[in-house]
Amino acid sequence: MEKILNYIDGELRAPLSKNYLENYNPAEGKVYSYLPDSDADDVHEATLAAQSAFRSWSSLPAEKRSAYLQKIADLINRDLDQLALAESRDQGKPVKLAKAMDIPRAAANMSFYASAAIHFASEAHITDTQAINYTVRNPIGAAGCISPWNLPLYLFTWKIAPALAAGCTVVAKPSELTPMTAYLFSKLCMEAGLPKGVLNIVHGLGSKVGQAISEHVGITVISFTGGTVTGKKIAATAAPMFKKLSLELGGKNPNIIFADCDFEQAISTSIHSSFANQGEICLCGSRIFVERSLYKKYVDELVKRTKALIVGDPFDEATNLGAMVSEAHMNKVLSYIALAKQEGGKILAGGNQVKLTGRCAGGYFLEPTIIVGLDPQCRTNQEEIFGPVVTIMPFDTEEEVIMYANSTSYGLSATLWTENLKRAHRVSAQIKSGIIWVNCWLFRDLRTPFGGMKQSGVGREGGWEAMRFFTEAKNVCIKL
Ligand code: NDP
Numbered sequence: 432m433e434k435i436l437n438y439i440d441g442e443l444r445a446p447l448s449k450n451y452l453e454n455y456n457p458a459e460g461k462v463y464s465y466l467p468d469s470d471a472d473d474v475h476e477a478t479l480a481a482q483s484a485f486r487s488w489s490s491l492p493a494e495k496r497s498a499y500l501q502k503i504a505d506l507i508n509r510d511l512d513q514l515a516l517a518e519s520r521d522q523g524k525p526v527k528l529a530k531a532m533d534i535p536r537a538a539a540n541m542s543f544y545a546s547a548a549i550h551f552a553s554e555a556h557i558t559d560t561q562a563i564n565y566t567v568r569n570p571i572g573a574a575g576c577i578s579p580w581n582l583p584l585y586l587f588t589w590k591i592a593p594a595l596a597a598g599c600t601v602v603a604k605p606s607e608l609t610p611m612t613a614y615l616f617s618k619l620c621m622e623a624g625l626p627k628g629v630l631n632i633v634h635g636l637g638s639k640v641g642q643a644i645s646e647h648v649g650i651t652v653i654s655f656t657g658g659t660v661t662g663k664k665i666a667a668t669a670a671p672m673f674k675k676l677s678l679e680l681g682g683k684n685p686n687i688i689f690a691d692c693d694f695e696q697a698i699s700t701s702i703h704s705s706f707a708n709q710g711e712i713c714l715c716g717s718r719i720f721v722e723r724s725l726y727k728k729y730v731d732e733l734v735k736r737t738k739a740l741i742v743g744d745p746f747d748e749a750t751n752l753g754a755m756v757s758e759a760h761m762n763k764v765l766s767y768i769a770l771a772k773q774e775g776g777k778i779l780a781g782g783n784q785v786k787l788t789g790r791c792a793g794g795y796f797l798e799p800t801i802i803v804g805l806d807p808q809c810r811t812n813q814e815e816i817f818g819p820v821v822t823i824m825p826f827d828t829e830e831e832v833i834m835y836a837n838s839t840s841y842g843l844s845a846t847l848w849t850e851n852l853k854r855a856h857r858v859s860a861q862i863k864s865g866i867i868w869v870n871c872w873l874f875r876d877l878r879t880p881f882g883g884m885k886q887s888g889v890g891r892e893g894g895w896e897a898m899r900f901f902t903e904a905k906n907v908c909i910k911l
Contacts, residue, residue, distance in 0.1 A: 435466040435610050437473055437634055438617030440480035441627025447472045452607060452635065457523040458745050458754040460793030466610040469635035474602065474643035477631035481573035481600040482649050484628030489570045489598035497548040500596060502623040503616075504541035507534065507584075510619065514612055518583055519745045521609040523754030523795070524708050526746050536875070537584040537612075543877040544592035544898075551597070551898050563909045568902035570598030571675065575644040575653040577637075577665070580606035580756050581711040581817075587613055590654045591630060593897035602631045602650060604640045606657075608756055637661065645669045652901060655679065656713075659815075659841075659886050677890030677900055679713075679882055681815040682843030684864070685836040686716030686872075690725040692848035696870065698732050704846060704872040705733075706740060706799045709752050710819035714844045714866075714873060718812055719823045720832050726825040730779065730803065733823070737780040737799050744791050752819060754794045761795040764818030768800060771811040776802040776822070807835045815841065829854065833861045842884030846872050865891075 436443035446467035515529035576590035605613035656679040745753035755761040781798030880891040
């Protein structure tokens with residue numbers, strides 16, 4: 432069975448402990464490879480490599496850094512099918528989704544920051560006629576990048592690309608649940624000739640490898656995407672060390688449907704925003720609020736279309752929902768469905784585990800689930816479930832729905848459906864979320880800042896925000 436290796440100082444290495452963890456294919460419920468059970472010693476080696484590569488990488492002309500990133504983007508595109516298959520096998524998602532979204536977006540991350548590396552600029556300010564101030568933005572040093580399992584290569588490259596483009600070197604950790612694409616990515620970096628030590632990938636458990644990255648004094652900046660609880664732990668370790676932190680955390684996103692919406696667009700996009708990637712996208716709209724006059728029509732149609740979705744083998748082109756990432760996560764989502772029933776919710780679609788036959792007989796599959804009849808304040812409507820489960824609630828006024836939308840501790844994203852432009856602006860301005868989509872969902876422009884408010888995180892990724900994050904600014908003031 433294949434053994435995944437760490438990528439440290441330009442070479443593939445076994446973990447120092449020689450211990451490995453099992454890597455499951457969740458669609459089969461079977462181990463299909465092993466990954467390093469690395470620890471603080473491996474992180475230390477990776478950090479030394481990153482520190483020693485920093486001087487030459489950070490002083491390399493931006494055009495050369497850019498060329499490496501673009502070469503890696505080209506290799507991702509060349510291996511798109513293989514990477515999509517690996518991502519589907521690790522995470523359970525339909526392979527067609529990995530081909531259409533995850534892997535192309537991973538390549539786009541590398542390409543975008545290849546270009547950003549050469550266009551990055553800093554500011555100058557002339558203070559009346561008395562002084563000129565100019566700002567120098569220098570890469571900080573060795574950066575720690577820790578990413579989750581739901582969009583493995585997409586989010587991994589979303590962090591690594593701006594760090595490398597800005598001139599930082601990196602010690603990265605993918606989720607232990609989905610290590611394969613990061614491993615294949617390390618081979619692409621070797622093929623691209625990326626200088627040794629510039630990127631180091633250490634596989635293993637969050638409690639060991641992730642914790643060691645947070646603690647290591649040689650890592651001065653950390654970009655993390657994952658759950659809010661983990662984000663708090665990282666902040667508790669890293670903040671007293673004055674590390675620069677970007678935390679992209681969980682969400683409980685409202686999807687707000689006004690009666691004047693384009694009904695067909697709202698319904699067809701709601702199917703995706705509710706159940707794409709088995710609902711395992713931080714930006715999924717898990718709380719749907721529908722204006723009362725449209726409520727019945729919307730619920731009937733969403734239930735009808737949800738029941739028509741195919742839960743199946745992720746390799747099958749017809750499949751809409753693949754496997755949940757792990758048995759533990761499937762059970763967590765099932766426990767929330769049980770909680771919803773205790774809280775008085777009525778299940779209108781789904782609610783159960785799905786047992787497939789053949790190759791996927793042992794896999795972790797769930798029905799897409801719609802629940803109505805719940806109070807916006809109940810736990811089901813306040814806590815992140817991170818699965819194919821949505822609740823639908825009616826509302827009467829704009830003020831009421833804004834209050835519901837803002838009533839959780841999260842503030843990652845929101846979606847609005849209305850043909851009334853003034854209302855779109857008015858409501859967007861009052862919702863506390865890092866991104867508001869109006870009449871669309873998951874639309875991405877890499878130049879825009881991305882990140883959450885409240886417990887959905889601090890810091891912004893995307894565009895220049897991410898480049899700036901990996902640099903420290905120094906101002907030089909010259910008296911005229
Ligand atoms: P986790 O927080 O469990 O894990 C994220 C990463 O952190 C993993 O690599 C994990 O390793 C690692 N980790 C775990 N414990 C520690 C620790 N003590 N110190 C450092 N690192 C640690 O999140 P999930 O992987 O379960 O991802 C799902 C979550 O991510 C959801 O809450 C989702 O909303 C959020 N998310 C947020 C996004 C955003 O942009 N805001 C985007 C996508 C997801 P391991 O897996 O090995 O335990």
